Amino acid sequence: MGIWVQHMAITIGSTLSEYLDAEVARDSSLADTAKTLLALAAASIDVSEVCGRGALAGDLGAQGETNSDGDVQKALDVIAHKRFTEALQSAPVAEVCSEEADDVMVLNPGAPLAVAIDPLDGSSNIAVGMVVGTIFGIRPVVSDPNDPNASFKTPGTTQTAAGFTVYGPATTFVVTLGDGTRIFTLDRAAKVFKLTHDRLKVVDSANEYAINSSNGRHWDTPVRSFIEDCMRGEEGPHDRNFNMRWTAALVADAQRVLIRGGVFLYPGDSRKGYEQGRLRLLYETAPIAFVMEQAGAAATDGRGRILDVVAKKIHERSPLVFGSKEEVASVEAYYDGRQPAAGRSPLFGQRGLMRS
Numbered sequence: 001m002g003i004w005v006q007h008m009a010i011t012i013g014s015t016l017s018e019y020l021d022a023e024v025a026r027d028s029s030l031a032d033t034a035k036t037l038l039a040l041a042a043a044s045i046d047v048s049e050v051c052g053r054g055a056l057a058g059d060l061g062a063q064g065e066t067n068s069d070g071d072v073q074k075a076l077d078v079i080a081h082k083r084f085t086e087a088l089q090s091a092p093v094a095e096v097c098s099e100e101a102d103d104v105m106v107l108n109p110g111a112p113l114a115v116a117i118d119p120l121d122g123s124s125n126i127a128v129g130m131v132v133g134t135i136f137g138i139r140p141v142v143s144d145p146n147d148p149n150a151s152f153k154t155p156g157t158t159q160t161a162a163g164f165t166v167y168g169p170a171t172t173f174v175v176t177l178g179d180g181t182r183i184f185t186l187d188r189a190a191k192v193f194k195l196t197h198d199r200l201k202v203v204d205s206a207n208e209y210a211i212n213s214s215n216g217r218h219w220d221t222p223v224r225s226f227i228e229d230c231m232r233g234e235e236g237p238h239d240r241n242f243n244m245r246w247t248a249a250l251v252a253d254a255q256r257v258l259i260r261g262g263v264f265l266y267p268g269d270s271r272k273g274y275e276q277g278r279l280r281l282l283y284e285t286a287p288i289a290f291v292m293e294q295a296g297a298a299a300t301d302g303r304g305r306i307l308d309v310v311a312k313k314i315h316e317r318s319p320l321v322f323g324s325k326e327e328v329a330s331v332e333a334y335y336d337g338r339q340p341a342a343g344r345s346p347l348f349g350q351r352g353l354m355r356s
């Protein structure tokens with residue numbers, strides 16, 4: 001069923017701005033969130049244009065400084081960070097926590113909202129012209145004179161909206177304000193996002209998983225066993241064959257899961273610095289978790305719901321498993337020892353494919 005504003009129904013083809021008007025008509029407390037989303041969408045259109053020019057826009061993958069997490073910043077990381085923070089300056093946003101800034105940035109003191117943002121997700125794809133994106137989560141400001149990061153130390157359930165942009169063959173703006181998840185696709189000629197996927201419902205089960213299997217030798221037993229059993233296909237305890245996809249851009253994997261189902265894993269592993277995986281809680285895993293739950297999917301760190309986790313540090317990492325409910329529940333079962341007791345395959349055994 002569509003949302004109605006005044007006498008206009010929100011249907012496929014409605015603009016993002018019409019949809020946000022409808023959300024504000026439904027719940028007036030979302031007015032500032034809606035303004036902030038429009039600012040994020042405007043900046044996404046600009047970044048999309050830069051991405052669309054590819055090498056004509058210069059060397060977007062040129063390496064520069066190192067960011068707070070130890071990643072080398074690419075030119076496009078810096079362009080996107082600058083454009084998004086400029087856009088948020090004209091929104092009711094007091095604070096921004098960006099992957100590309102060490103500390104929380106103060107924009108409009110006294111404004112009601114705080115934004116966590118990964119300005120450019122999938123940076124290793126920049127230099128090869130593959131899919132990248134932007135991820136964002138919006139939450140209310142929490143004032144604490146003793147803690148400049150207090151706004152970001154609340155659970156993901158406090159987010160008023162979250163979403164991501166995908167700069168791919170099409171540019172899409174995926175968003176939830178807590179009333180379902182929708183995808184808007186950029187009409188490049190009109191420079192407007194239009195609703196193309198209303199109230200997404202992720203299928204409860206699908207035969208596709210996404211994981212960077214080059215890290216297989218570093219995984220812990222639950223992840224190893226789950227993937228091993230997927231690889232065993234019809235001969236394993238899952239009784240069906242799986243396909244595998246890994247785009248190296250969380251946004252693209254998330255969009256695929258929204259549309260086609262499946263499960264994504266970036267677990268913690270035994271590499272130094274990867275004990276909590278690679279993805280960051282505030283501007284990667286919490287926004288994706290909100291989008292997924294609102295589309296009827298699930299998101300866990302393997303042991304509990306991502307949206308209940310409270311950050312202790314702004315750039316902290318979190319393991320992430322999301323997707324079709326049954327697959328996510330299955331991964332959780334491996335973590336708490338309830339996995340199918342069909343015996344381990346030789347793939348990860350003493351002298352299996354992944355071990356010498």
Ligand SMILES: O=P(O)(O)OC[C@H]1O[C@](O)(COP(=O)(O)O)[C@@H](O)[C@@H]1O
Binds near residue numbers: 071122124
């Ligand atoms: O290179 P790996 O270890 O497979 O990691 C890929 C993951 O890292 C990320 O690129 C991290 O995001 P950034 O590019 O914003 O640092 C995710 O988009 C992606 O899922």
Ligand SMILES: [Mg+2]
Binds near residue numbers: 118250284
């Ligand atoms: Mg990222």
Ligand SMILES: [Mg+2]
Binds near residue numbers: 099118119120121122
């Ligand atoms: Mg990034």
